[in-house]
Structures are given as C-alpha cells and as structure tokens.
Amino acid sequence: MGYTVAEKILLDHSDADRVEPGQVVMVRCDVVLANDVTGPVAFRQMEKMGTSAVFDPAKVVMVADHFAPAKDERSAILIKRLKDWSLEHGVVFYDQGRGGIEHTLLVQEGWVVPGSVIVGGDSHTCTHGAMGAFSSGLGSTDIAYCLVFGEFWQAVPGTIQVTVSGEKGHFVTGKDVILAVISQIGAGGGTGNVLEFVGPGVQSLSIDERLAVSNLAVEAGSETGIFPADDQTAAYLDGRTDKVWQPVHSDPDASYSRRIAVDFDRLGPLVAKPHNPENVVPVSEIVGTPIHQVVVGNCSNGTMTDLRQAAEMVKGKRVHERTRMIVVPATQEIYRQAVAEGLVDILVAAGASISTPTCGPCFGGHTGALAPGENALATINRNFKGRSGSPEASVYLGNAYVAAAAAVAGEVVNPAEVAS
Amino acid sequence: MIAAGKAVLVPGTNIDTDVLYPGIYLNIDDPEQMKPYLFEGLDPALRDQLDGDTVLVVGENFGMGSSREHVPLAMKAWGVRCVVGSSFARIFYRNCINLALPAITCPDAVKAAKPGSQISVDAAAGKVTVDGREFTAAPVPPFMLEMLERGGLIPWAQHKLAQT
Numbered sequence: 001m002g003y004t005v006a007e008k009i010l011l012d013h014s015d016a017d018r019v020e021p022g023q024v025v026m027v028r029c030d031v032v033l034a035n036d037v038t039g040p041v042a043f044r045q046m047e048k049m050g051t052s053a054v055f056d057p058a059k060v061v062m063v064a065d066h067f068a069p070a071k072d073e074r075s076a077i078l079i080k081r082l083k084d085w086s087l088e089h090g091v092v093f094y095d096q097g098r099g100g101i102e103h104t105l106l107v108q109e110g111w112v113v114p115g116s117v118i119v120g121g122d123s124h125t126c127t128h129g130a131m132g133a134f135s136s137g138l139g140s141t142d143i144a145y146c147l148v149f150g151e152f153w154q155a156v157p158g159t160i161q162v163t164v165s166g167e168k169g170h171f172v173t174g175k176d177v178i179l180a181v182i183s184q185i186g187a188g189g190g191t192g193n194v195l196e197f198v199g200p201g202v203q204s205l206s207i208d209e210r211l212a213v214s215n216l217a218v219e220a221g222s223e224t225g226i227f228p229a230d231d232q233t234a235a236y237l238d239g240r241t242d243k244v245w246q247p248v249h250s251d252p253d254a255s256y257s258r259r260i261a262v263d264f265d266r267l268g269p270l271v272a273k274p275h276n277p278e279n280v281v282p283v284s285e286i287v288g289t290p291i292h293q294v295v296v297g298n299c300s301n302g303t304m305t306d307l308r309q310a311a312e313m314v315k316g317k318r319v320h321e322r323t324r325m326i327v328v329p330a331t332q333e334i335y336r337q338a339v340a341e342g343l344v345d346i347l348v349a350a351g352a353s354i355s356t357p358t359c360g361p362c363f364g365g366h367t368g369a370l371a372p373g374e375n376a377l378a379t380i381n382r383n384f385k386g387r388s389g390s391p392e393a394s395v396y397l398g399n400a401y402v403a404a405a406a407a408v409a410g411e412v413v414n415p416a417e418v419a420s
Numbered sequence: 421m422i423a424a425g426k427a428v429l430v431p432g433t434n435i436d437t438d439v440l441y442p443g444i445y446l447n448i449d450d451p452e453q454m455k456p457y458l459f460e461g462l463d464p465a466l467r468d469q470l471d472g473d474t475v476l477v478v479g480e481n482f483g484m485g486s487s488r489e490h491v492p493l494a495m496k497a498w499g500v501r502c503v504v505g506s507s508f509a510r511i512f513y514r515n516c517i518n519l520a521l522p523a524i525t526c527p528d529a530v531k532a533a534k535p536g537s538q539i540s541v542d543a544a545a546g547k548v549t550v551d552g553r554e555f556t557a558a559p560v561p562p563f564m565l566e567m568l569e570r571g572g573l574i575p576w577a578q579h580k581l582a583q584t
Contacts, residue, residue, distance in 0.1 A: 024563035040449040042491055049577040067447050075447040123487040123511055139489040139515035141573050148577060153563060187434050191486035191510055219507060221484065276434055363443035363486075382485060384438040386461040391439075 001198070002251020004159040005226050006194045009248060010135040012255045013117045014154075014411040021192075021257070027134075031111050032146045034101055036075070038121030038139075039082045044077055045144035052089070060091035061111060063102040065194040066359045068095075071366035087254035097277075100331025100357035103127035103299040107211060108331055110241030114229035115248045119146055124299050124381065129194070129224035130245075130249060132209035132233055133381040149337070156352040158193040158257030159225050159250070160185070164201030166264030173309070174209030175301060175379065175399035176419040177201075178225070179270040180262045183280035190222030193257055194249065197227050201264050207236045208305035212399075215300035216381050231242040269368055269415060272397040275385040283402055286412050290322060292374040294407040295388075296400050297328025297355070298362040301379035304334055304341075306400040311343040313404035313418055319351035320410025326368045328355045352407070364388045377406040421569055423502035423522050424540035427533045427550070428466065431481045435462065437486040437512065446488060454494040458544035470498040473480025475539040477530055478505040492516050502541045504548055504557075506530050517564050520572030524548060526557035543568055 003011065014025040034042055037063055046052065054060055062082050067075035086093030099105045103124055112118055114132030117124065121143040128135035136297040138152060146152050162181055180196065185390050195217050197210075205213065211228045217225030226234070229247035237245070271286060273279040296302070296310045307329060319325045327347050329335035335357065338344050344354055355361070361368025361378040369389030370376055376395045377386060383395035396412070421439040430556045434487070439461035441454070444546040476495065482505045483491065492515045495503070498504055503516060506527040522543045529548040532555065533539060544565055548555045560568070570576050 022561070024561060037446045038487065038489070041429065041493075044449060045574060046573045049581065051577075051581055072477065078447055078449065083448075120489060125487075137487045137511055139487050139492075139511060141518040142514065145518075145573050145577055149580065153567075154581070155561070155563075181583075187484055188507065188509065191507070218485075218511075221481065223510060223546060278434075306497075358432070363446070365443050365446065382436075382438065384436045384485060386442055387438050391461055 001255055004250045004254045005196055005228050005248050006134055006157060006159055008154055008166040008185045009115055009117060010154065019156045021156050023156045025154055025156060027154045028151050028152045028217055029059065029119050029146050030116040031061060032143065033061050033102060033106065033120035033125065034143050035066050035122055036064045036068060036079045036082045038143060040078050041140035042147065043085055046147060049060055049144060051148055054089045054091065054147050057090040059150065060147060061106060062086045062091060063094045063099055063105060064096055065101050065357065066363065067365055068358055071292065093373060096356065099298045099330060101302060102360060103215065104211065104302060104330035106134050107131060108333060110237065113237060113241055113243045113245035114233060115245055119152055123218045124215055126224040127215040127299055129212055129217065130207065130214040130327040131225040132227060132229035134224060137218060152304055156160045156276055159196050160190060160193045160258045160260065161256045162195050163199035163261045164196050164197060165199050165261065166201055166378065168201065168264045169268065171269050171401040172264065172267055173399040174205050174212040176267055176285060177262050178213045179280045180267060180271055181260065182216065182220045182251050182278050184260055185220050187219065187276055188221045190217065190220035194223045195225040197225060202227065206305060207232060208303035211303060212300045216277065219381055233349040244328045255344060269399060269402050271402060272383055274383050274394040274396065277397060283398065287414060289366060290375055291377045291406040291411055292323060293368065293370060293376040294323060294325045294403045295328065295361050295368060295378035295380060296403050297330060298359065298380040299330065300381045301400055302328050302330030302334065306379060307334065307338045307343050309400040310404035311346040313401055314324040314350040314352065314408055317350055317397060317408045319407045322410040323407050325352040325407040326355055326361055328361065329357055331357055361388060377403050377412065379403050422540060422542050424477040425501045427535060428469045428474050429533060429535050430466065430476055430478045434484055435478065436483045436484050437488050437491055439492060441488060441490045446490060451493040451497045454490050455497045458494040472499055474498065474500045476500055476503045477533040478503060479530065480506040482508050484509035487511045489515050492519050494527060496521055504529050504539065505542060506524050507517035516561050517567050518569055518573040522568055523559045523569050526555050529555040
C-alpha cells in the first residue's frame with residue numbers, strides 16, 4: 001500500500017520504518033515557531049523542564065504579532081520577553097515594523113519548503129500546508145519540548161482527499177473553496193486527518209489563495225491542508241529560499257479516509273454565518289444584512305491578492321457611512337507593495353483605515369473590536385461568539401471581494417453588484 | 421491513573437477556545453492569573469461550581485479552535501482533574517495530555533452525568549464511573565496513557581534530559 005503526502009513526510013522525519021494512521025511517532029521539526037502569546041508560556045514550561053538550551057537556534061523563529069504594537073503594559077512585557085529570549089538564544093525574532101503576521105511572513109521569507117515539517121504555537125500553523133509541507137499547530141508545552149529536543153509526538157493522521165475541478169468564476173477565491181469544504185464535513189469533520197488538495201482546479205489557485213485554503217483547515221478540525229508542490233510552488237520559492245527541497249506527492253495506491261470534491265462550476269462566493277465557520281451559505285442568501293465593520297486582513301487573507309481584490313471593489317467609491325473598513329496588510333513587505341501599487345491610496349481615499357500588520361482585530365485582542373449588536377464581515381478565519389469583541393456582536397466570514405463590497409454597500413451584497 | 425471529582429457540566433457542541441478563554445486575556449502567561457477568565461465568554465457562573473476536585477463533562481468537538489494552552493492551564497489551576505467528553509478537538513486534546521489532564525472520550529458517561537455527580541475515571545482500564553454506574557470509554561492509546569502516567573510532557577522531558 002502506498003503513502004499519502006502527509007505519511008511520506010512523517011516517515012521521512014521520524015525513525016519509523018513504516019507509518020499508518022493512528023500510530024504515534026516522534027517527528028523531527030525543520031522550523032519551530034511561536035509568538036508573543038504562546039512563546040512566553042512555552043518559555044515557562046521550558047524552565048520547568050530544567051533547561052534553557054535550544055536544539056538548533058537556526059530552526060527557531062519568534063514573531064511579535066498578536067498584541068503588537070503592544071496595546072498595554074502587560075502586552076509590552078510579553079513582547080519584551082519574546083524579544084529578550086530570542087536575542088539570548090540567538091534565534092530569529094521579527095519585531096513590529098520588520099515582519100508581520102507570522103504565517104504569511106514565514107512563507108514570504110522562504111522558511112517553509114515542500115516536504116518539510118513546521119510546528120507553531122498557533123493553531124493557524126496549518127497555513128504552511130499550502131507550500132506542500134506538514135504543518136501542525138501545537139500548544140505551548142509542545143512548543144517548549146520542540147525548542148529543547150526539536151521533535152514532537154504525533155499520531156499519524158488519515159488523509160481526506162479534496163478534488164478541486166471546474167472553472168473558477170469571478171469573485172470566487174480560495175476562501176470559498178475551504179468554506180465549501182468546512183460546510184461539507186463540518187467543524188469537527190476533519191479531526192484526526194489532514195486535507196490534501198488535488199485535481200485540475202488547484203491550478204487556478206495562486207499561492208496566496210492556497211494560503212487561505214490551508215489556513216482554515218483547522219476550522220474543519222484538520223491538522224493541516226496540503227497542496228502537493230507544483231510549478232507555482234517552485235516559481236514562488238525561486239529566489240526566496242536556500243533550502244533544498246523535493247516535491248512530495250501521494251502514491252497512486254495511497255489510502256484515504258475520505259474523498260470529497262469541490263467543483264468551481266457550481267461554486268459562487270460563500271459566507272460563514274455566526275458563530276461557527278461551518279454555517280456556510282451562498283452570499284445571496286443573506287444579502288441585505290447590515291454590516292458595521294469590514295476587516296480585510298489576517299493570516300488567511302491579508303495577501304497582495306486580497307488587497308488587490310479589496311481595492312478593485314472600492315476604487316472610486318466611498319465606504320458606506322454605516323460601516324468602518326479596516327485593512328491589515330499581513331506583512332511589512334505586502335504593505336510596501338500595496339503602497340507602490342497605489343492600493344493604499346485607493347483604500348484610504350474610500351475611507352478605509354489601514355493598520356500595521358497585526359493579529360489584533362481578528363482575535364479580538366485590540367484595534368477593531370465590535371460593540372454589542374454590531375455585525376462584521378471579515379476575511380478572517382473564525383466567527384466564534386465574542387471572537388472579535390462583544391459576545392453580542394456577529395461575525396460573518398467571506399473573501400476579500402465579498403468583504404469590500406459590503407463595505408461599499410453597508411450591507412451584505414453580491415460583489416458583482418458593486419463592481420458593475 | 422485514577423482521576424476523580426465532582427461533575428461540572430459544560431453543555432453544548434463545538435464549544436470553542438474563544439468562549440472558554442477569550443482572546444483579550446491572552447496577554448497573561450501565569451496560570452494562576454488565568455483562572456478568573458476561564459469560561460468568561462461562555463458562562464462565567466460556571467466558575468462558581470469549581471470547588472475542589474472537579475471533572476468537567478463536555479459535548480462533541482470540545483475545545484475547537486485556538487492552540488491557546490490557557491484553557492487547560494486555567495482548568496488545572498482551578499482543580500479540574502479530568503475532562504470527560506463526547507469528542508475533543510485535536511489541539512485541546514493534546515494540550516490536555518501534555519499537561520497530564522486526562523481527556524477521556526465516553527459519550528455514555530456524558531449522557532449519564534448530572535451536576536454534582538461523583539465521577540471517577542480509570543484511563544488505563546478505559547472505565548468511567550458516574551454515581552456508581554460504570555461506562556466503557558474509548559481506549560486511550562498506549563503512548564498517551566504513558567504520557568498521563570508519567571505526569572505529562574514536562575516530567576517526560578526531565579526524564580529524557582536526565583538520560584542524556
């Protein structure tokens with residue numbers, strides 16, 4: 001019996017002679033990541049383990065993004081601890097103004113290559129599956145163990161094969177692909193599995209869009225969402241990384257726990273209604289819902305592709321007087337590129353607020369919280385109750401076209417209506 | 421290992437990490453200081469039931485969402501000895517195992533438990549007892565059992581460091 005991509009990568013990164021779903025193996029990490037929330041908790045756990053030695057500082061990355069720029073003294077202390085620890089241990093530290101939102105940043109900076117294993121103290125570490133890697137979001141005690149030993153325990157997951165086919169329509173993006181998947185299998189439907197995306201439709205998903213797809217794999221309970229490396233992956237990595245890599249593909253006789261399909265020919269823009277990402281409906285079903293805040297950004301949809309889509313919708317128009325629009329370029333490099341392309345001018349002229357790269361408005365940490373009774377349409381990954389401020393607020397998830405169109409209309413609207 | 425305590429019921433399916441411990445309180449890294457915010461987005465009154473040895477009884481896909489270890493750290497700081505559930509989200513489950521907080525899958529026990537029920541859990545035997553009635557739990561894989569019995573990933577790491 002052949003292996004899936006996930007099984008091949010785990011076999012390659014463990015001492016096992018063979019692997020099968022459910023088997024627990026120790027897996028070696030190529031990259032260990034943490035942030036200002038999960039890093040300091042991990043450092044405490046490391047101290048309890050009785051060591052401060054890092055297995056390989058060149059494989060460790062720390063990013064200040066959740067409470068950065070520090071919203072208060074307590075946040076400033078955590079960020080300082082992250083920075084001090086990084087300097088002390090000789091690991092790479094991305095401070096505000098030098099990096100951005102961790103997952104978009106690490107992909108952009110060439111940390112992640114196909115066939116590698118990346119673990120992060122952040123559930124959206126699943127994003128890196130977009131690069132053909134095995135990526136896993138872990139808690140802080142796991143991260144502490146990884147920092148010391150460079151490995152983690154892993155029950156080999158099953159693989160759900162997602163075949164994408166058809167012609168992608170206008171205003172349909174990677175976000176809609178993953179919302180369709182979550183809708184099909186449910187918020188817990190991917191537990192114990194990774195998603196693997198194959199089929200002719202994958203070609204029409206750029207790396208930016210694949211990042212959005214993989215980013216929400218955890219919203220289906222999955223460990224990661226893997227795009228086996230192809231020409232687009234290779235072109236993206238060219239000049240970005242010195243790491244040596246080989247594409248990894250599943251064997252023809254690999255065993256899957258489930259097979260599902262997403263057909264672009266039958267896929268329009270989708271939204272996930274409050275308070276669970278599995279509450280997916282076509283945009284048309286909730287047209288007219290008033291929207292008080294729009295957020296374009298975060299680790300799923302803060303890429304150049306998203307900013308271009310948002311700017312396309314608002315160009316020459318004004319954000320509706322009912323609505324606040326916040327745009328968060330995911331990294332400093334994306335921010336600069338958006339300035340260079342004139343996107344920032346278009347967005348600011350329309351009445352949008354542009355934020356420095358931060359996770360703040362996504363997880364309700366700072367800069368962009370919602371009041372009771374307010375509705376938000378955001379390109380983020382979670383619409384849990386209270387996720388972005390008040391528990392009496394409602395968050396709808398959608399792609400950047402859908403979000404920016406709602407900003408102009410002040411309510412949920414089919415993007416085609418704003419574009420015309 | 422045997423874990424026992426008084427049942428506190430956390431009803432509902434897909435209870436996420438954000439309601440269990442809202443994001444705004446994530447700038448805390450000391451478990452003792454996390455205690456006042458456990459269940460804050462779900463039902464703060466649940467904290468009033470946390471008095472001594474406690475077994476939380478939870479529904480399907482409990483703990484979905486974030487990797488924030490603040491949830492099980494705060495649970496442990498409150499005296500939660502075990503979580504018995506219908507099913508668990510991946511990262512929450514492994515965080516529990518790493519902290520030696522047994523997360524036991526036993527839907528029948530969840531159905532049988534009432535507020536204040538006396539619950540004891542024998543992870544190795546795969547048994548959950550609710551007010552004297554015994555239920556069979558989903559088997560805990562050997563690796564996870566060993567992790568629980570050794571006291572979690574920190575003693576596991578200490579042991580490994582002592583060997584090298």
